[in-house]
Amino acid sequence: MTALKEELIFLILQYLNEKKYKEAVHKLEQESGCYFNMKYFGDLVQEGNWDEAEKYLGSFTKLEDNRHSVKIYFEIRKQKYLEALDMSDRGKAIDILRKDLKVFASFNEELYKEMVQLLALENFRQNQQLSKYGDVKSARNNMWVELKKLFEANPVFRDKLKFPPCESRLESLIKQSLRWQHQQCPNPRPSPTFHTLYTDHTCPTDGARGPAPRNVQLMGPPNPRAETLPPMDSHTPLPLVVSPSASATQRWMAIANPPLPHDAAAAAAQVPSGLLQPQSAAAFFKHPRTPTNAPPGGGDNQTLESERLWKRLRTAQTDEASFSGASHPPNIRPQDDIPKTVVRTLNQGSNVMSLDFHPIHQTILLVGTNVGDVDIWEVGSKERIAHKTFKVWDMGSCSMPLQQSSLVKDATISVNRCLWSPDGSILGVAFSKHLVQTYAFSLNAELGQLLEIDAHVGSVNDIAFSHPDKSLSIVTCGEDKTIKVWDATTGQKRYTFEGHDAPVYSVCARHIESIEFIFSTGSDGKIKAWFYDGSGPKVEYDAPGHGCTTMAYGANGTRLFSCGTSKDGETHLVEWNETNGRIKTTYSGFRNRPFGVVQFDTSRNLLAAGDENLIKFWDMDRAYMLTSTDADGGLPASPRLRLNGEGSLLAVATSDDGIKILANTDGQRSLTTREKRDYDDTVKRIVQATVDGTTAADVKLRIPGDNGWKSSDIVDSARLRALRLPDSTTASEVVQLLYTNSGIAVLGLGSNGVHKLWTWARVDHNPSGKSNASVAPRLWQPSNGAVMINDTTGANPEEGTSCMALSNNDSYVISASGGNVSLFSLVASKLMTTLLSPPPVPTFLAFHPQNNNMIAIGTEDSSILIYNAQTATVTADLKGHQKKITGLAFSRSLDVLLSSGADAQLCMWSIDGWEKKMSRFIQAPASHAAAAAPLDGDTKVQFHKNHPHLLVVHASQLSIYDSKLECMHSWSPRDALAASISSATYSCDGLLVHAGFRDGAVGIFEADGLKLRCRIAPSAYLSPSMQKSREAAVVYPVVIAAHPSAPNQIALGMSDGAVHVLEPSDAVPPKEKAALPSIRLQS
Structure with missing residues (x-):
């Protein structure tokens, strides 16, 4: 149902309710399903x-x-x-x-x-x-x-529990229509009568035109309830209102500032949106504010694309269409998923003003303080790996206002904000007086000074990173009421945005497709949006509470949130609806306080805010507060906090100039694993130091490595937890296997086109409800007996054309088995629609990581189709391969799509415009029988979660490539793992590579260097009866999947149709503690 049709039904419902037609109201509610x-x-x-x-x-x-x-x-x-x-x-x-x-x-x-x-x-x-x-x-x-x-x-x-405020709206619209009709009359009478609504009104042509009233209103009364519509069966005249002049209308539009509802009752109607909802900022752009003094021609080459986007967004408000269903289904989050347990305490030494976790290295924390210090901590080892005190690098190049300011006399300066760039190679620091400084960061090097920018007169309140014209820029805002954009390489000023009437409190950079823009908030609560086209603010709205407000995107950049505190101490944490510019959800749980601004952060599906000496948590899909913690005490009234990208760790500032690190179950597990590796690494360094004759004091540990592992073999179930998933249905070779993003289910696709879903229940010995090898799951079978099965018309199972992909919210799966591309609801286990029909036959599918509307479809004829599911159109057809497509992978950090084919070629495509950036054929290993000849055969690709590295899987080799498609490491089958490779994947933390082989073995490799850590023999996980049957036909893992949060858990989809979940206990061999007593250290 389109937006306008739904709104019309609401108007009818409101009218029927006002007229006391109760039975008709409830009947329409049922038949329309709107409310x-x-x-x-x-x-x-x-x-x-x-x-x-x-x-x-x-x-x-x-x-x-x-x-x-x-x-x-x-x-x-x-x-x-x-x-x-x-x-x-x-x-x-x-x-x-x-x-x-x-x-x-x-x-x-x-x-x-x-x-x-x-x-x-x-x-x-x-x-x-x-x-x-x-x-x-x-x-x-x-x-x-x-x-x-x-x-x-x-x-x-979702969106069906709250009735929109539309009191007497239908009557008001009818009145407006009648007035407009009367204004179109050739000879309008001063006191018209309206006889019917079935036809347009016209005044009789016989008779002279009466005089117009002297006191004419420019606009109608602001409150429709102040007037009442005359009875429909009467001929009561309506007062005449003359339409305003065009110039008056333009002036009114130029200063329009439509209010945004932020009633707390909105909490009841949260978060629904379509499965394939457009990821756009249409929210604020539905009612753009176009300044009259905008310069002609725009400011740069984004102008044309900006105008196109405006037109599309304006058109969208008249008739929006999207797939129905919940884009963000609610997740009843178990308590162990929330980082509430204090696991580390860091002594910073001064009051913490800003925190930010590294976007790639999830345990590295950037800290800025009230005395201008900038520190970097490795929270796993509690080591301060970098420290910089504030100083002006080049006073001579600073502006006169800066040189004349108290900065010269008073060395006390505070960090207002410190922030990592998207790839973590640069960090930016905004100070309380004039300056922004940037540093280059590398794990094994000191911080290098990059830029010192005299950015604003007075305080620099916030910074952000953006990519206008595809180059990295720094966005700053300040006390001087301006927003400025600087080239991150040269420091040259590129843009200045003016229009705020108060100091600019925060900025939030965002992009839609190829369009970059900025949200800014003033200390007076005004929200504005800016394009890089020199045309001024596009929208202007009031933040809830009209107070200091920050904005942030969560849930992989698809949902917009803001949090602000008014001068009266009233805090508003809300989610914005990006399709209509209104507040979708108001989160409850705050109390009015007389001072302080509440800080908040978001990661994955979690919101966290510091309030009342507590850390409060919300699930994005639930308006009420989930839980809170005082972090064992010692928090200030409005503690500053930050979540890491995985949502497994939270850093919070304490009242005693310290930082506490809180973790959930996954975070504790990752820190424990790191401690074990630190121990092994330390032992190795001490032993090496003893052999070399150096002292232990000479051994310095920067970023702890994991070089203490040893390869091992697992040949029986004693050192492995293995579980064959129950399945009483007809078995066929498992050709695709996925964990759901939540980790509570495994989804498999057979060569016969049938999907199977295994789900784990939350029980006493599995309180998280996540998949594991100790508790048997249930094969999900809906009560209606529905089976998700693909169209297999014309499919040849031997050609291996089956493929599927899961949406980012676990709600939907797209799949194909030689026939149509099907879209299934995973919740309802039913076919929603078909997207494309062959030819060509689809061979690989991938959702864009930030936009479920964008689907990449690899095909048998070597092309890649970029499909927009919202408009049901192919927006791009990429050509570059010579054989069928066998792998696709998106990279958010690089903004590219990488493809691989049966021609053993890798192609990198820019998401912005879909041009091919580069390509490379993978080389045959020296041990390959035809090393001189080009390779062919299925090639799979996967981007590393935290690095711009790429795993390339071919039957002949495992390889790690960098972002320039240069091979960094390669491993080919040999020794105990001599069979060809069938499948491979990164572990969820990116530290391991799990690989399956065609003899049934599984290898576990270190991702950095592809060093073999562990080999799992088929005898360790196959039953004796299955091992006997292997004499007739080898059973091997066709596909291997990694658990999204448990690094040592994998699932194997087998050639005989079985699915096994493995948890090798010796993926990391035990520590050699016995060696310690024999080491003698010299002083």
């Missing part, structure tokens, strides 16, 4: 009108839609059953049990059995879990409280 009336449904529940309640509910969601819907239906039917038992109506209870509750046996058979056993009790309250069941009224009230939480969490009801 779920919680009050009406709550009344049905509390009155016990179960049949009508289920009928109304069924118009919006079916039982099998998702787990929230299952729970809603179960709670209603359970209450219905208990009430029948309470009235001793056994017959009715049995009828409910058979007709209504039997369906839940497939979800939880034990629970259903417990429900049956209640029949045998004289009073069901004898059951311990139901012993506190009171009377019917209180039970219904308690149930309704739980149901409301389920509705708010259910993605089906």
